[in-house]
Amino acid sequence: SCSASTLDARLFFERENELLRQRYHEEYLASYTYNTNVTDENRQAMIAVYARNAVQNKQLAEKIKSSDYTQSEDADVRRQALHLSKMGASALDPDDYLALQNAISSMQSNYATTNVCSYTNRSDCSLSLEPHIQERLSNSRDPAELAWYWREWHDKAGTTQKENFAEYVRLTRKAARLNDHRSYADYWVQFYEDADFERQLDASFKQLLPFYRQIHGYVRYRLRQHYGEDVVPAEGNIPMHLLGNMWGQSWNEVIDLFTPYPEKPFVDIKASMVQQNYTVQKLFELGDQYFQSLGMRALPPSFWNLSLLTRPDDRQVVCHASAWDFYQDSDVRIKMCTEVDMHYFFVVHHELGHIQYYLQYEQQPAVFRGAPNPGFHEAVGDVIALSVMSAKHLKTIGLTENGRLDEKSRINELFKQALSKIVFLPFGYTMDKYRYAVFRNEIEEPQWNCGFWQMRSEYGGVEPPVPRTDKDFDPPAKYHIDADVEYLRYFAAHIFQFQFHKALCSLAGQYAPNDSRRTLDNCDIFGSKEAGRALSKFLSHGSSLHWKVVLQEFTGETEMDTSALLEYFDPLYQWLKQENSRLGVPLGWGETNKIPS
Numbered sequence: 078s079c080s081a082s083t084l085d086a087r088l089f090f091e092r093e094n095e096l097l098r099q100r101y102h103e104e105y106l107a108s109y110t111y112n113t114n115v116t117d118e119n120r121q122a123m124i125a126v127y128a129r130n131a132v133q134n135k136q137l138a139e140k141i142k143s144s145d146y147t148q149s150e151d152a153d154v155r156r157q158a159l160h161l162s163k164m165g166a167s168a169l170d171p172d173d174y175l176a177l178q179n180a181i182s183s184m185q186s187n188y189a190t191t192n193v194c195s196y197t198n199r200s201d202c203s204l205s206l207e208p209h210i211q212e213r214l215s216n217s218r219d220p221a222e223l224a225w226y227w228r229e230w231h232d233k234a235g236t237t238q239k240e241n242f243a244e245y246v247r248l249t250r251k252a253a254r255l256n257d258h259r260s261y262a263d264y265w266v267q268f269y270e271d272a273d274f275e276r277q278l279d280a281s282f283k284q285l286l287p288f289y290r291q292i293h294g295y296v297r298y299r300l301r302q303h304y305g306e307d308v309v310p311a312e313g314n315i316p317m318h319l320l321g322n323m324w325g326q327s328w329n330e331v332i333d334l335f336t337p338y339p340e341k342p343f344v345d346i347k348a349s350m351v352q353q354n355y356t357v358q359k360l361f362e363l364g365d366q367y368f369q370s371l372g373m374r375a376l377p378p379s380f381w382n383l384s385l386l387t388r389p390d391d392r393q394v395v396c397h398a399s400a401w402d403f404y405q406d407s408d409v410r411i412k413m414c415t416e417v418d419m420h421y422f423f424v425v426h427h428e429l430g431h432i433q434y435y436l437q438y439e440q441q442p443a444v445f446r447g448a449p450n451p452g453f454h455e456a457v458g459d460v461i462a463l464s465v466m467s468a469k470h471l472k473t474i475g476l477t478e479n480g481r482l483d484e485k486s487r488i489n490e491l492f493k494q495a496l497s498k499i500v501f502l503p504f505g506y507t508m509d510k511y512r513y514a515v516f517r518n519e520i521e522e523p524q525w526n527c528g529f530w531q532m533r534s535e536y537g538g539v540e541p542p543v544p545r546t547d548k549d550f551d552p553p554a555k556y557h558i559d560a561d562v563e564y565l566r567y568f569a570a571h572i573f574q575f576q577f578h579k580a581l582c583s584l585a586g587q588y589a590p591n592d593s594r595r596t597l598d599n600c601d602i603f604g605s606k607e608a609g610r611a612l613s614k615f616l617s618h619g620s621s622l623h624w625k626v627v628l629q630e631f632t633g634e635t636e637m638d639t640s641a642l643l644e645y646f647d648p649l650y651q652w653l654k655q656e657n658s659r660l661g662v663p664l665g666w667g668e669t670n671k672i673p674s
C-alpha cells in the first residue's frame with residue numbers, strides 16, 4: 078500500500094514525464110534539422126526551441142525543489158525527483174541562456190564548416206576533415222605534409238573560436254553557481270552518482286599507465302627508425318602529426334609503421350569490402366543483423382527512412398557521428414558521413430549501440446530514458462564491435478579466411494586493438510582533466526593553450542608538430558570541446574566495455590578462464606540468445622536504478638575495474654615488456670619543448 082501523498086506524487090511525475098517527453102521530442106527534431114543542414118536559420122530555430130524548453134525545465138526543477146518529493150517513502154519518486162531537480166544551463170536567465178547556446182552552436186557550426194587548403198595545391202581550400210584531411214593523416218608519410226594539415230586544422234578550427242569558448246566558460250560557470258555547484262566540472266561529475274568518481278578515474282589511469290608507457294616507447298622507437306632522429310626524439314614526446322589521427326587519440330591508422338611482426342601482414346579488410354561490393358547500407362545491415370542474432374531489437378523502418386548515413390553534396394552537415402533518440406514511436410536515427418572501410422565499420426557499431434540502448438529503455442518514463450552512468454552509453458556499441466572485429470567473426474561474415482590466429486598474428490591484432498583502446502586512455506583522461514581545470518579556474522585564461530599542451534604531454538607523451546603559444550588556441554579543434562560534450566564517458570566506456578565483454582562471452586560459452594581456445598580476444602557472441610537476454614535486461618533499466626545496482630545484476634561487479642581489460646591484452650603486454658627490453662627501448666618522456674618553458 079502507499080499513502081495518498083505517494084499516489085499524488087506518482088500522478089505528478091506521470092504528467093510531468095509526458096510533458097518532458099514532448100519537450101525532448103521537439104528539441105531533438107530541431108537539433109537534427111540543424112545538424113543535417115547547417116544554416117544560421119536552422120541554428121537560430123534550434124536555439125529558440127531550447128530556450129523555450131529551458132524555462133519549462135527550470136519551472137519543473139523549482140516545483141520539485143519546493144516539494145517534499147525527494148523525501149518520499151517511494152524510492153522511485155525520490156529518484157525521479159533527484160534527477161529532475163538537476164538544472165544545468167536552464168538555471169540561467171533567458172538572455173544568458175541564449176548567449177550560451179549561441180556560443181556553443183557557433184563553435185559547432187565552425188567545426189562543421191571548416192575547410193583547409195591542400196598541401197599539394199594551395200589554391201584548393203575545399204578540404205574537409207572527413208574524409209579528406211583524415212585520409213591524408215592516415216596515408217601520407219611526409220612529415221611536412223602531415224604538419225601542414227595539423228596546423229591548418231588547429232588554426233582554423235581551434236584558434237578562431239577562443240572568444241566563443243571564453244563566453245562558454247563564463248556562462249557555464251554562472252549556471253553551475255546558480256545550482257550551488259562549485260563549478261561546471263562538479264555539475265558534470267554528478268552524473269556519475271559516485272562521490273568517489275574522480276579518485277577512481279585517477280586510480281584506473283595509474284593502473285593502465287605502465288602498459289601505455291610500453292606501447293608509447295615501442296611506437297616512438299619504431300617511428301624513429303622510420304622517420305629518423307631529426308623527426309622523432311629518442312626519449313621525448315612523440316610529434317602527434319605522425320600518428321594517423323588529428324588529435325592523437327588512436328594510432329591504429331598508421332600501424333603499418335610499427336607492426337610487431339611485419340612478415341605477418343594484416344588482412345586488408347577494406348580491400349575485401351570493396352571486392353565484395355560492400356555499401357554503406359551493407360555496414361548498417363550487418364550491425365542490425367548482429368543485434369537481431371542476439372534476440373535484441375531490430376532497427377525500425379523509420380531508422381532507414383530518416384537517418385543520414387552519408388555526407389550529402391547539396392548542403393553542410395555536422396559530419397561527426399551521432400545517434401539520435403526522438404522520444405516518440407521508436408523514432409531513432411544515426412547521422413554520420415560513412416565511408417566503406419574498417420574505421421567506419423567500427424563507428425557504425427558504436428552508434429548502433431546507442432540506438433539499441435534507446436530502443437531497450439523506451440518504455441521508461443522520460444526522466445529515466447538514459448544511461449545510469451554516462452560511460453555505459455558509450456560502451457554498448459564498442460562491446461559488440463569487440464566481437465565483430467574478432468578474427469572469428471570476420472571469417473563468419475567472409476571478410477577474412479583465417480578465423481584463428483597464430484601467436485604472431487595474434488600479437489599483431491592485439492597491438493592494433495591496443496592502438497585504439499589503450500592509446501585512447503590518456504587522451505580521454507586529458508580532455509576532461511583539462512576542462513575541469515579550466516572550469517575550476519585552476520588554469521587561468523592567459524595559460525589556457527599552453528596548459529592544454531602541458532597536460533597532453535604530461536599524461537600522454539605527445540606534442541604538437543610545431544611550437545604553440547597562448548596566442549594560439551587549440552582545444553576547439555576537437556568536436557566535443559565545441560559541442561559541450563563531456564568526455565570522461567569515453568574513458569569510462571573503454572574500461573567498462575571489457576567488463577561487459579567478459580560477462581557476455583562467458584554467457585555465450587565463448588570464454589572460460591585459463592582455456593587457451595576460449596580467450597577474450599577471440600570471443601564472438603554472435604547468435605547467443607543467452608548473452609542477448611542479459612544485455613537487453615541491462616539496457617532496459619535505463620537510468621531508473623543506480624549504475625552499481627544494474628552493473629551488479631549484469632556482471633556481478635559493483636565498480637569500474639581494469640582487470641578484464643588487462644586480461645584481454647595480457648599476451649601483448651608481456652610481449653612488449655620483453656621486446657622493449659630486448660631492443661633497449663627507453664620508456665617514459667620528458668616535458669614538451671613545443672610550448673614556452
Ligand SMILES: C=C(C[SeH])C(=O)N1CCC[C@H]1C(=O)O
Binds near residue numbers: 326397427
Ligand atoms: C563516435 C562518437 C560519437 Se558518440 C565519438 O564522439 N567518439 C567515439 C570514440 C571516442 C569519441 C570521439 O570520436 O572522440
Ligand SMILES: [Zn+2]
Binds near residue numbers: 427428431454455
Ligand atoms: Zn558514442
